[in-house]
Amino acid sequence: MxxxxxxxxxxxxxxxxxxxxxxxxxxxxxxxxxxxxxxxxxxxxxxxxxxxxVVLYPAIPMLHSASKGVLGWSSRGVLAEEVAHEKAEHQGVRDAIAAIPIEALASDPKLQRAAIEGGRAAFKVNCVQCHGAGAAGAKGYPNLNDDDWLWGGDLATIQQTLVNGIRYPGNDATRSSLMPSFGKDGILTAAQVQDVVSHVRVLSKQDPANGSSRRGAQIFADNCAVCHGANGEGNRSVGAPKLSDKIWLYGGDRASLVNTVTNAHAGVMPAWTGRLDPVTIKMLAVYVHSLGGGEATPAPAAPAAAAPAAGAAQ
Known part of the structure; x- marks a missing residue:
């Protein structure tokens, strides 16, 4: 016990x-x-x-901030220092990209690679939301990998599109085009809309010619050819898409085409000037151009011949 x-x-x-x-x-x-x-x-x-x-570092939460700590250290301060260091390291390259015309970048392969990588990073932050991570686009958002361009696919034209946007309010230089809502506004009847769609599907080699498409050919000539061209070849000066291929922004099936002709579309792309600095916009243009659909810089137009002096030709 x-x-x-x-x-x-x-x-x-x-x-x-x-x-x-x-x-x-x-x-x-x-x-x-x-x-x-x-x-x-x-x-x-x-x-x-x-x-x-608690004494040395930020630790005690307050209403709008926190205690600073006697060392004055903060994670935001460290981040700001790292960002400033990275900017300083890359500033020389950015200055070189800024100084060279965009059409001449290809003459400096090292600088061009730097521009492409910088543009790739900017694209991931600003453009993938609409154009997708692989730039393949979606319904209403262009595929940037192919060679079908509404306004042109050379470097300077892509840069201009990025700078001023598409139908962007408040920018007088924005690229702008407006297709009429042929059905909604009563310009064409529902039957005429069907006929012109039949003709467009023949132009794009999706359907064989038929009675509806033959009626639609005249409707197309009277209402659509002024922008899209007599054979649907498109017109980049007004952003009118090419209709003779099988690349479609809003869909090429009959229902989608009927909806487009009836109601039209007016997609908006932001003007990136003011949102991104000019060098970043230039790098973005170079990156988009490098995706596979970029076009060569157009040759300058030949100067017009001088008019003969008065009385020289009789």
Whole structure:
């Protein structure tokens, strides 16, 4: 039978030599076993560390900010320093890209590669939301990998499109075109819309000619050829798409074409000037041009021949 001893007012358990806390339940008593010394020292060290950290670093939340810490360190400050360092390292390349005309970048392969990589990074941040990660586009958003361009696919034209956007409000130089809503505005009847769609599907080699398409050919000539061309070849000066291939922005099936002719579309692309700096826009243009559908810079137009002097030709 175990007997307990008393030491300095504490009841000591004979079996373990440990004081009891005085709690008992159903004959079971709790021992006041001390914590391991190593654990206690670790605990005290943690408290000291926390107090020192609060003094040195931002730690105490306040209403609109936090305590600054005597060292003045912050993760935002470190990020700002790293960004400034990266900018300084790349500033020389950016200055070189800014100084060279965009059409001449190909003459410096190293600089062109730098522009493409810079444009790739900018595209991932600003353009993938509409054009997709692979720039393949979606319904209403052009595929930038092919060679079908509404306004032109040479470097300067792509840059101009990025600078001023498409139908972007508040930019007087934005690229703008407006296709009439032929059905909604009553310019064509529903039957005429069907006929002109039949003709467009023949132009794009999706359907053979038929009675509907033959009627639609005249409707097309009277209403559509002025922008899209007599044979649906398109017109880049007004952003009119080519209709003689099978590349479609809003779909080339009959239902989609009927909807386009009836209601028209007027997609908007932001003007990136003011949102992105000129060098980043230039790099974006070079990157888009490099995706596979970029076109050569057009040759300058030959100067017009001088008019003969009065009386020279009789």
């Amino acid at each position: 175990t007997h307990d001893n008393t030491h300095h007012g504490k009841v000591i358990d004979d079996a373990t030599g440990t004081a009891k806390v005085g709690h008992e339940w159903d004959g079971i008593e709790e021992l006041d076993t001390p914590l391991p010394r190593w654990w206690l020292w670790t605990f005290y060290a943690s408290i000291v560390f926390a107090l020192v950290y």
